[in-house]
Amino acid sequence: MAPVTIWLGLFFLVPLLLILIFSFGRSGVYGGITLGFNPGNYLKVFDPLYLEIVGRTFVIALTNTLLCLALGYPLAYFIVFKGHRWRNALILLVMVPFWTSLLVRAYSWVVILNGNGIANRTLQFLGITDEPVTLIFTPQAVTMGMVYSYLPFMVLPLYAALEKLDVSLKEAAQDLGASRWHTFWRVTFPLSMPGVIAGSILVFIPSAGEFVIPNLLGGSRTVLMGNLIQQQFLQARDWAFGSALSVMLAVLLLGAIMFYIRRIGTDKLEGV
Amino acid sequence: MGTQKRISRSAFLKVVGAGVVASSTLSTLSGCTVSTTAKSGDGGGAGNENALNFYNWSDYVNPKTTIPNFEKEYGVEVTQDFYSDNEALLAKLQAGGTGYDVIVPSDYMVSVMRKSDIVQKLDRSRIPNFDNVSADFKGLPFDPNNDYSMPYQWGTTGILYNKKELGEISSWDVLWDTEYKGEIAMMSDVRETMGAALKLLGYSLNSTDPEQLEEAKQLLLEQKPLLRGYFASFEVRPLVQNGDVLLGHVYSGDGFLAIAENKDLDYAIPEEGATRWVDNMAIPVGAEHVDNAYKFINYILGAKAGASLTNYTFYGSPNEAAEPMIKKEILDDPRIYPPPEVFERLEVIEDIGEATRKYERIFTEVKSA
Numbered sequence: 001m002a003p004v005t006i007w008l009g010l011f012f013l014v015p016l017l018l019i020l021i022f023s024f025g026r027s028g029v030y031g032g033i034t035l036g037f038n039p040g041n042y043l044k045v046f047d048p049l050y051l052e053i054v055g056r057t058f059v060i061a062l063t064n065t066l067l068c069l070a071l072g073y074p075l076a077y078f079i080v081f082k083g084h085r086w087r088n089a090l091i092l093l094v095m096v097p098f099w100t101s102l103l104v105r106a107y108s109w110v111v112i113l114n115g116n117g118i119a120n121r122t123l124q125f126l127g128i129t130d131e132p133v134t135l136i137f138t139p140q141a142v143t144m145g146m147v148y149s150y151l152p153f154m155v156l157p158l159y160a161a162l163e164k165l166d167v168s169l170k171e172a173a174q175d176l177g178a179s180r181w182h183t184f185w186r187v188t189f190p191l192s193m194p195g196v197i198a199g200s201i202l203v204f205i206p207s208a209g210e211f212v213i214p215n216l217l218g219g220s221r222t223v224l225m226g227n228l229i230q231q232q233f234l235q236a237r238d239w240a241f242g243s244a245l246s247v248m249l250a251v252l253l254l255g256a257i258m259f260y261i262r263r264i265g266t267d268k269l270e271g272v
Numbered sequence: 273m274g275t276q277k278r279i280s281r282s283a284f285l286k287v288v289g290a291g292v293v294a295s296s297t298l299s300t301l302s303g304c305t306v307s308t309t310a311k312s313g314d315g316g317g318a319g320n321e322n323a324l325n326f327y328n329w330s331d332y333v334n335p336k337t338t339i340p341n342f343e344k345e346y347g348v349e350v351t352q353d354f355y356s357d358n359e360a361l362l363a364k365l366q367a368g369g370t371g372y373d374v375i376v377p378s379d380y381m382v383s384v385m386r387k388s389d390i391v392q393k394l395d396r397s398r399i400p401n402f403d404n405v406s407a408d409f410k411g412l413p414f415d416p417n418n419d420y421s422m423p424y425q426w427g428t429t430g431i432l433y434n435k436k437e438l439g440e441i442s443s444w445d446v447l448w449d450t451e452y453k454g455e456i457a458m459m460s461d462v463r464e465t466m467g468a469a470l471k472l473l474g475y476s477l478n479s480t481d482p483e484q485l486e487e488a489k490q491l492l493l494e495q496k497p498l499l500r501g502y503f504a505s506f507e508v509r510p511l512v513q514n515g516d517v518l519l520g521h522v523y524s525g526d527g528f529l530a531i532a533e534n535k536d537l538d539y540a541i542p543e544e545g546a547t548r549w550v551d552n553m554a555i556p557v558g559a560e561h562v563d564n565a566y567k568f569i570n571y572i573l574g575a576k577a578g579a580s581l582t583n584y585t586f587y588g589s590p591n592e593a594a595e596p597m598i599k600k601e602i603l604d605d606p607r608i609y610p611p612p613e614v615f616e617r618l619e620v621i622e623d624i625g626e627a628t629r630k631y632e633r634i635f636t637e638v639k640s641a
Contacts, residue, residue: 028388029387029625029626029628030362030384030387030388031362031363031366031388032366032388049633049636049637049640052640053636053640056640114511114514114516115514115515115516116514116515116516134454136516137500137501215460218501219457219499219500219501219502219503220460220501220502220503220639221496221499221501221502221639222639222640223636223639223640228636231632231636233363234357234359234360234363235359235462235628235632236628236629236632236633237359237362237628237629238629238632
């Protein structure tokens with residue numbers, strides 16, 4: 001227990017505490033910070049410009065979570081119940097993208113989607129279009145890139161939850177006359193709820209802090225909270241405001257997740 | 273089923289755990305030091321007297337000569353590291369403990385670093401080759417007496433465009449031409465992009481006048497629907513080169529690299545004036561191999577090393593003594609060595625202190641629109 005506490009303390013709590021302390025400091029003109037008590041950094045967040053960015057970030061993170069769930073659930077279900085002897089190989093394939101850096105994977109989409117890219121050449125080869133179509137630097141490219149990057153975070157916990165499911169319960173439901181549809185909604189889905197919750201949280205949190213994909217695949221045409229925080233630490237050299245934004249993001253995420261779990265019910269969390 | 277809606281302790285801990293993971297991802301962005309002064313660290317090569325840790329922009333030395341010749345001549349082993357923008361360089365040095373001996377900040381960043389005690393005062397007597405530097409590059413506003421920095425290379429920021437499609441161009445306003453909707457790429461650099469708008473309006477690109485900045489903001493808002501996006505200069509280059517866009521806002525060096533690959537392209541310094549940027553060598557406070565740093569700076573300011581740099585990078589050399597050895601086609605190229613009347617209209621980006629945040633907010637507003 002003790003080493004774990006020290007580890008958590010050093011690598012999670014201390015940095016978090018520093019951000020909290022910084023968020024009340026005053027930024028020097030050239031970066032750096034003077035400690036003090038300046039709640040003004042938090043008041044700045046209520047600038048309509050920044051509130052809009054917060055709202056946009058949450059909409060994008062939520063959309064991404066729902067899309068990942070809609071695509072990830074059938075995939076996990078298929079691997080567990082129809083994968084048979086390929087099950088381990090298939091789940092390994094889900095994990096393969098983790099072996100390369102996110103940056104490399106995001107850049108590979110630039111190569112696929114650009115004017116001379118594989119996607120456009122294929123479309124032209126098949127005669128679907130004559131001219132290259134604009135696929136990259138669009139909001140759709142950003143959505144696709146985010147779903148692609150975060151899908152494994154959804155599939156893995158769903159897989160774990162479905163794999164543990166006692167198949168005899170499904171059989172019992174069907175023996176008692178439930179249709180397959182009924183069996184799924186009344187038995188399988190509720191029992192996989194811990195996986196749904198864990199997957200949603202694992203996707204939602206990093207999506208809300210995402211800034212690389214909107215830049216690379218969206219051509220920086222929009223600003224999310226992740227971009228805004230990064231800009232404060234680098235270009236604007238306003239560490240205090242950047243820290244206040246970080247704290248706000250963490251608090252908002254915590255609030256959103258607590259709300260989510262309250263709605264779903266905590267008993268579902270057992271076994272997450 | 274879920275009658276109990278109170279959050280149990282274990283559930284709460286899981287939630288907190290998840291939140292902690294999220295915030296710690298963010299915290300990696302911040303670098304956690306209060307100090308703004310770079311401290312000496314134990315970076316590569318420390319303890320070895322014959323070492324030099326050189327932190328430079330990528331692709332900014334002649335790979336065949338610059339470093340190998342220095343190592344041979346002085347018996348010093350050089351370790352190179354690279355960065356892609358001034359802000360990243362500053363953040364890294366502010367965090368301290370980098371162990372770098374020579375860095376290459378641009379103009380306005382020299383003044384930021386000077387004011388935050390990140391770079392040390394130079395002993396001019398140890399850099400006799402300073403005499404080789406052209407008068408145009410001595411005593412620039414960011415370091416009026418060259419007490420902290422020595423010029424490395426210089427260039428401009430302008431427009432890379434498809435000459436075959438667009439014909440000859442000469443003004444910034446082509447980046448606002450509705451005819452090229454969806455075919456334009458701007459730089460994601462606040463100072464450069466604001467600078468282009470300010471120049472088109474006829475103002476200084478170092479303006480801090482709120483009304484002028486407001487006008488520039490309106491201009492950028494007007495431009496946004498025409499853009500493919502905002503990119504780093506090195507990302508604009510392949511977009512124009514491969515025909516994804518017709519024109520883009522780039523550093524001159526990226527322009528020439530693209531022209532070398534695609535003969536339909538050209539680079540223009542707009543007639544309203546543009547950025548003249550100058551990158552400079554400096555020694556961070558706490559550098560461990562100060563002797564070697566002086567030797568290196570003096571070596572780069574030598575005629576031969578300076579010429580061989582420019583012959584590779586296609587950026588201008590501030591080194592007058594190097595000119596006889598620079599390829600004629602580079603010296604004669606008005607896009608690299610502009611004629612005096614164009615040179616006069618170029619402006620160096622200066623540090624604008626507090627107004628930096630005003631610029632940043634405007635750019636956020638534009639990108640967010």
